[in-house]
Structures are given as structure tokens and as C-alpha cells.
Amino acid sequence: MSKIKKLLLLTSIVAVAAIIINIIGVDQIFSVDQLKQMLNENKLLAIVVFCLVFSAANLLYIPGFLFVAAPVSLFSVREAFVIVYIACIVCSSISYYFVSFFGNDLLRTFDNRLSRWAFENIDKRPIFSVIVLRTLMQTTPALNYTLSLSGIKFSNYILGSMIGLIIPIFIYCAIFALILNNNYVF
Template identity: 35%
Template sequence: MTAGARGRALLVRHGRLLAVFAFLTLLAAGCALLGADEHFSAEAIRQRLLLHPVWGFLIYVGLFALGNLLQVPGWLFLAAAVVALGPAHGGVLTYLAAATACAATFLVVRRIGGNALREFRQPWARWLFAQLDSSPELAVAGLRLMFQTMPALNVALGLSGIPFRAYLAGTLLGLPLPIAVYCLFFDQVARILGSGG
């Protein structure tokens, strides 16, 4: 097989991965050109939550979902919600928004890339998928405990071929504990900064 033929075969085999990468790159470039990055600061998010109680929630969820696709860390949204609404309300809001954002990223990536990661036939990949397939809900919950809403994790799981129902169940099961811990942490930081100022 010639080098050109091998390259074409590789492109065909990994075309869906390239399509996901291209989509995420174009989305990031488009948002940067439109100046959307200014909406992804903790202060901008906090202001929207305070100024628009009802619409602020919808804007928050939308920004969280878009931010997840743009690889913006979820803790930024959590910190803004805790400072704006307190740990209890901010935590509940973040839990709902995080679950929605993770689900949206999964569905968008799955739609574009299918189960493209299953194309890898190496022993390590087969071992990882065997672990994931044996109990996908618990595997996702465990990953959430370690990595919370990490955008790259959502992309990888979207391409993994696991069923959406298992993904969502694992996400809902695994997010409460880390969100609660982060809420307490950000609340303490806000109190320290507030008393210091």
C-alpha cells in the first residue's frame, strides 16, 4: 500500500474525529471573532444571574452549554453562581446547568462524530472500552467524581459509543458531590475575600 493510499484510508477511518475537531475549532474561532469570550468571565456570568433572575438562569445554562463546547472549565460557572446566589442556590443551579451542558455536548459530538473512538483497535483501547461497557453508568459517575464537567471528557464520552441514557445517569449520579465540595470552597473564598476587603 502506498503512502497516499494509507493516508486516504486513515482519513476515511478517522474522518469523524476530524469532523468533530473541525467543528470545535470553527466554533471557537467564530466565538473569538464575534468577541463572545467576554461573556465567559466569572464577573459577566455573575452579573447576568443577578440582573435577570429568570432569564439569567436560561442565559447561564446556554452559556454553560456553549462554554462546554468551547472547552471553558465548568468551575468558572460554579464560582460565579456561588458568589451571586450563595452556595445552596448556586449549587442547585450549577447542577442543573452542568447536567444540561454535559448532555448537550455529548449529543452534538455524537451527532457529528458517532462512535469514532471505537475505530481504535489497539489493546489499550479495547481494554478501556471493555471497562466502560461493563458498567457505563458507574464508569461515567466515577469519571464525574474525578473530572466533573471537564469538556474534553464530554467530547471523549460522546465519541465512545456508550448509550446516552447511561451517560446521563452517570452524570446525574456523579456530579452532586464534587459540586457540593466546590460550592463550599468558593463560598469560603468569597467570605475570606469579602472580609479582607
């Protein structure tokens, strides 16, 4: 299968899934209360399920704020940070492997001045590039897809993701703690 066909197939799968989710209202199924209940019942199993649900939701463009609000409403900011951080790393890894399946370096086949400039910068400093992008865009599905199709090595992708997600996730957790009036902020 040609790279263009693979890109079209990937785009079609994501678009159809997003349309179905919007029509059915799957994003309404996940409420903060349901996620809180799941996290309270069996913490270890809940964290594993939380990571998988967060990953699936991210792949399907379901808003991620629910996934930050639930742990913050139950735990301190530090504990919520760890849970959300783990979920983001798992999510980023799953996205990388899922999307890379359709073409690890697919975007490099598009030859224009902007793409050449972007790939030259990513190739020069791959970890730094991912750190900056993650700090600015966190686990935005479009970023996950783009990085996964850029030909970047997984080791650079995940190391940059791990470093770049620290500050924004902590900020999100702290803001949600203030919004939710969490009594045990730190």
C-alpha cells in the first residue's frame, strides 16, 4: 500500500471514529463522577484502566479535561499529577505505535520548504524539539499523529514527551485543584 493510501486510511479511520463518537455521544458517557468512582474502588486496576481509557479517548479526540479533573478531585495535586503523568506517557506511547503502524516516516514524503525546515530542526535536536512541542501542546492528538509520522525514533519521542509534559500537567492539576476547591492541594 502506498504511503498516501496509508495516510488516507489513517485519516479515514480517525474521522469515522470521531463522527461515530459524536453521533452516539460516547464522550458523554465519561463523567467526572464515573471516573472518580472507578479510581476509588481499586486504585491499581483503576489507574491501569484510567490510562487505557485516556489513551483511547485521546486517539478519538475526546476532551482530556475530564481525565485531569477526576484524579484531582480525589487526591492531592502530587498524587493526581503522578496518575495523569503516567496516563499521558502511556497515551503518547500507544499513539506513537498505533499511528506509526500506518507509516513511520510518512510525512517525510511530502517535499516542500516548510516540511524540510521542520524535519531538519527535529533531526538536529529531536529530544529538545519534542520537549518544546509537548510543553506547548501536551498530548494533543494532532501532535501525537504528527510526531509519530515524522520518522522520529521512539526513544527520542518518549524521552522528550516525559520531560516536556512535567510542567503543563502540574499546572493543569494545580488549576483544577483550585477550581474544584480541593482541600488537600499539595
